[in-house]
Amino acid sequence: MNPFSKGRYEHIPTHLYYLPHKLISELEDSTPSYVIGSRGSGKTTLLKSLNWEERIRNKWLNQELGGDAFRGRFIGVYTKLPLIQVRSFKAWLREHVGATSDSLFGYYVDLVSIENLAFSLSVIVNEMHIDVSPENESVAVSRFLHDSDYLIENEGDETNTLVGVHQAIRQRRRRLEKLAQAGISPSTCLADFFIPEIGELSRSFCSIFGALLDASTETEELQKWHFKFCFDEAECLDDRQLLVINTIIRTTESPASYVISFVGQPTDLSRTLHDNLTAQSADRFIHFLDHITRPEFENLCDGIANVRIRAQLESEGRLPGDLRQFQTANVLGRLNLNLLVHELVSKSESGEAKALEKLAERFRISPWLQDGESLSVPPYIEAHLADVLKLTPPPGNESNAKRRQASQEFRKKFVASYLSICRELKVRKIPYAFANMVIGISDSCVRDYLSQMHQIFESFEGGLVDFVNGTVDWQLQSDAIHIASDNKKRSISSGIEVSKPENVRRLTYCLGALAAVLQQGTKGTVIHLRSSERGIFQFSEPIGPEDKNPLLFDVLKDANEAGFIRVKSEGQRILGFRVHASMAPSFGFSYRGAYYPVVIKKGDVIKMLETPDDDDLILLAKQIGKRISEPGSDSAQMTLWPTDDASGFVFDDSDVL
Incomplete structure (x- = not known):
C-alpha cells in the first residue's frame, strides 16, 4: 500500500490527522477564524479536526489530541455549506435585497447552527462523554425556550430535553426552507412567524448551555467551555450572504465562536451589515494557507507523511523500532543543482557540454573561490554566470566582498542559470529532484506534495521501511515528479x-x-x-x-x-x-x-x-x-x-x- 494516498478527505473512510501546533492552537481558541486556501491546502481536514464526533471516534485524531477529545474545552460542529439551502435562499431573496432578506438568511444560519449543536450535545450527554444530570439539562432547556418561546408553536410540542430542542429547531428550519422553495414573499414570512436579530438564537443557546457545561465539569476559571460552528466551503455564499456571516461573527459573544473556510479570497472580511461596525484584527484570526513560509510548509508535509507512514505500518502489523522519523530532506536529499548539471554534462558529447566543462575547471582555480573552499562537483553554474554576465571577482582576499558577490551575483541567479544551461545543452526533459524541489513544486499545497511523493514511492523498488530509512536516486525522483506534474496538467481538461x-x-x-x-x-x-x-x-x-x-x-x-x-x-x-x-x-x-x-x-x-x-x-x-x-x-x-x-x-x- 502507498501511504501517500492522493484521495480527498471526503473519499477516505478513516481520515488521518497531523495538526500543526500554532495553527490548530489558534483554531481551538474561542476567537473566530477565517481559513483561506486553494483546493488541496487542507481546509476541510482542519475544520473536521474541530468536530466533536471526529475527535471522539477517530482514533488517529484522538491520538494527536493526546487522548483529550475536548482539548481546548470546546464542542465543535461541522457544516458543509453547499449541502444546506444556500442556493435556494440566493434565488429567493435576490429580488428582496435589504434588512428583511438579511434577517431571514441570518436566522436560517442560526437555525442550522443550533440544530446541529443541540443534536451533538444530546449525543455527548447521552453517551456520558460529559456528565450532565437530567435535572440540570431540563433546567437549561427551560431557560432557553423561555428566552426563545417562539420556537414552540404548539403546546403539545413542549419539551425539557436537548433532543426535543433539536426537533423543534429542525421543524422550524424545514418550514423556512419550504417558504424559500415556494418563493413566498419575505414580508409575509416576517408576519407569519417571529424572526429574532441576526445571531441572537446562537448567542442565547451558547450562553445557557455553556454555563451548564461549566457547572457540570471541573474547569479552571480561564478554561470555560465554548462552542465552535465550523462552516466549510463558504465560497458558495454571495456577497450579501457573506456580509450576514461577517455580521454574525462580529456580533458574536463567547461562548459562541465560528471557523469559516473559503477557496480563494473572499470579497471583504471586514464589512458587516452595519456601516459603523467593521471587523478588525482583534475580532478574528485570518489564516492564509497558501502563504505559509517554505520551512513551515516542509514541517507540515513531514508531519503528515509521518502520520501516514506509521498508520500504514501499524495496520500491517509491523512498526520496527529502528524506523527513523520521516523527513523529506533525508529521503530525497538536499538540492545540489551543480550535481544535476554534472550528470547532464557527463552524458553529453556536445560542444556546449565540453565548453561548460572547461569553464567550470577555469572557475575552480580562479580567485572566485574563498580560501579553503572545496566543491564536491565542478562549479558549472557559477562559471556559467561569470562567463555570460562578464563578472569579475573582487580584488585580493576580501572574503566579505566575495560573500556579498556570491549572494548578489550567484545565489539569487542559481536557478535561472540552471534552466539556461539546460536550454543550451538542449535537454528535452529538465531534471527536477531533491527535497527542495518537491517542496517548491508543491507551492504550499499538501495535495501536490502527496501527489509527487505518491509517484516517487510507486517507482521505488523497496518496501516502506527501506524507503523511510534510505535515500532515493535522483533520476527516479525526477521521472516521478514529471509524471505527477503531467498528470495534473492533463487533469485540467477533466x-x-x-x-x-x-x-x-x-x-x-x-x-x-x-x-x-x-x-x-x-x-x-x-x-x-x-x-x-x-x-x-x-x-x-x-x-x-x-x-x-x-x-x-x-x-x-x-x-x-x-x-x-x-x-x-x-x-x-x-x-x-x-x-x-x-x-x-x-x-x-x-x-x-x-x-x-x-x-x-x-x-x-x-x-x-x-x-x-x-x-x-x-x-x-x-x-x-x-x-x-x-x-x-x-x-x-x-x-x-x-x-x-x-x-x-x-x-x-x-x-x-
Missing part, C-alpha cells in the same frame, strides 16, 4: 476542479510555456539572468469582476481556486498572477514558480483564451516572450527585487545553497 476547463487549460498551457521562455532565455540574451525567474504577470491596471471582459477575471479566479494559477489580489481585484509551481516540470520553468514581475497585455491573455490548438499556444507564448524581453520594453524594466508581502510572491533563495 472539468472536475474548474467550471471553465477549456479556458483554464488554454490559459495555463500558454502562461506555462511563456514562463519557461522568460526563465530559460533565448540564444544571445542575458535578461533572464539579470532579472531571473520572471513570470509574475501584471496588467497595467488590476482587474475585477466589473471588468469590461468578465471572462478573463472569471477564468483567472477559477484557475487560482483549483491550484493551476496563483493570483495576488486585493479584495476581489487581481493585481498579478503566475503559473502554479506544480506545472514547472511539465513546462520547464523554475520549481519556485516565479519571483519577478513582467507587464502583460490584457489582449494577449484574451488571445490565449481564444486559441484552441496547443502548438499555436506555444507559438503565441514565444511571440509574447520575445516582445517582453526586447531591450527597452516596459516588461524588461520591472523592479529587480520585489518586496515581501502577504501575497505569497516572496523571494526566498535559501534553498539553493
